[in-house]
Amino acid sequence: xxxxxxxxxxxxxxxxxxxxxxxxxxxxxxxxxxxxxxxxxxxxxxxxxxxxxxxxxxxxxxxxxxxxxxxxxxxxxxxxxxxxxxxxxxxxxxxxxxxxxxxxxxxxxxxxxxxxxxxxxxxxxxxxxxxxxxxxxxxxxxxxxxxxxxxxxxxxxxxxxxxxxxxxxxxxxxxxxxxx
Numbered sequence: 001x002x003x004x005x006x007x008x009x010x011x012x013x014x015x016x017x018x019x020x021x022x023x024x025x026x027x028x029x030x031x032x033x034x035x036x037x038x039x040x041x042x043x044x045x046x047x048x049x050x051x052x053x054x055x056x057x058x059x060x061x062x063x064x065x066x067x068x069x070x071x072x073x074x075x076x077x078x079x080x081x082x083x084x085x086x087x088x089x090x091x092x093x094x095x096x097x098x099x100x101x102x103x104x105x106x107x108x109x110x111x112x113x114x115x116x117x118x119x120x121x122x123x124x125x126x127x128x129x130x131x132x133x134x135x136x137x138x139x140x141x142x143x144x145x146x147x148x149x150x151x152x153x154x155x156x157x158x159x160x161x162x163x164x165x166x167x168x169x170x171x172x173x174x175x176x177x178x179x180x
Contacts, residue, residue: 022093043091046099047093051090055088119134
């Protein structure tokens, strides 16, 4: 007879993965509880959720989802999931995954025992090194603000360039009028 507790954990992890289009796995070997809680708080601010999982249950859940083929191409995860050794946590990053990734990078800079294992963003799988690079990129909203700012900057300089000589000319005329 199968253990009901483990079956329920498997269904919880499988549902967690089904609901999240963008997720990542990270290791937290020898990480203090305070650091994990600060990571959870930062990720919650970015709209992400964290779930600590057993490696065997995670492997079975990934295999189950890969067999269903509804969640995208999970074959790279099947290979990686077989070789997971350290403590593992699963992060559901939500639709705007850049906020959660930035929050993770912020905490990972202070605590070196936390690092990515692999991730799944926009139906594409990434290894740990690529996930690290992605997490250090600015968020989507920051990039949009920079693009809009760069578009506005030349226009503002042009307007000021036209306005300044005209203002100077008016001041010279006012000075002449006051002198007589």
